[in-house]
């Protein structure tokens with residue numbers, strides 16, 4: 001097993017009493033801990049701590065910074081890595097929905113062979129990924145922000161600090177002349193994997209950025225997702241909050257001076 005920060009893997013030992021006889025530690029590989037900003041991408045080594053990701057991502061996408069600020073606690077953010085947050089393939093991991101909405105790619109490596117994969121294609125089913133035997137995530141490529149791009153992310157959890165998401169939503173739209181030209185919307189906590197909201201995106205694409213269209217897109221979210229109930233939230237709550245987050249995103253874009261984000265927890 002690959003071991004990065006161990007903030008997730010260690011639970012297999014402490015909570016499930018599993019033995020992990022062979023572990024390969026990636027946290028000391030300097031080339032996997034680099035953040036580099038090129039003309040096209042923010043390139044983040046998979047073993048970069050979540051804290052170290054903060055500056056680069058917050059500079060380009062303030063809401064990514066806001067989310068990392070809400071991610072676990074300072075200790076976990078200093079220890080946990082972005083690669084581990086993807087590698088554990090949790091349906092409620094916080095970074096994957098944002099990375100999917102941003103159109104990020106991961107670089108998978110096996111020996112000297114590498115391949116790029118859109119991160120949305122990495123998650124196949126509950127904890128099942130497209131990672132092949134002996135492959136590992138080497139780095140994550142996040143596209144640079146574009147003109148007219150609106151990106152917002154929201155984490156809904158019972159506590160503001162150090163809590164796992166009930167629902168995490170990420171909206172990435174390009175609106176020109178009042179018409180939605182590109183839409184990438186992804187959710188965590190709504191399915192067995194972090195997943196794009198294809199019907200919702202289709203309802204928005206090519207349409208005017210207008211309340212009636214938003215309501216159609218909200219209705220489409222019920223086609224995209226059949227969430228589960230658990231101790232974090234009921235399935236009805238999850239669907240309703242997903243729809244309300246889209247409405248909130250719409251209101252925030254209409255009147256950016258209205259700061260509604262602080263209420264994004266229950």
Ligand SMILES: Cc1cc2nc3c(=O)[nH]c(=O)nc-3n(C[C@H](O)[C@H](O)[C@H](O)COP(=O)(O)OP(=O)(O)OC[C@H]3O[C@@H](n4cnc5c(N)ncnc54)[C@H](O)[C@@H]3O)c2cc1C
Nearest residue numbers: 004005006007008009072080081084085087088093094137
């Ligand atoms: C108290 C607490 C609070 C938490 N809060 C949050 C939260 O708010 N949001 C959230 O999303 N998560 C949270 N987590 C979960 C965890 O901290 C994150 O998922 C973290 O990003 C995991 O990173 P890591 O480096 O510690 O991974 P590890 O525990 O080292 O590894 C996790 C999994 O990823 C695999 N892996 C690691 N690196 C790679 C790689 N390079 N390539 C392929 N596979 C790899 C490992 O083999 C393992 O299966 C929390 C955990 C704790 C204990």
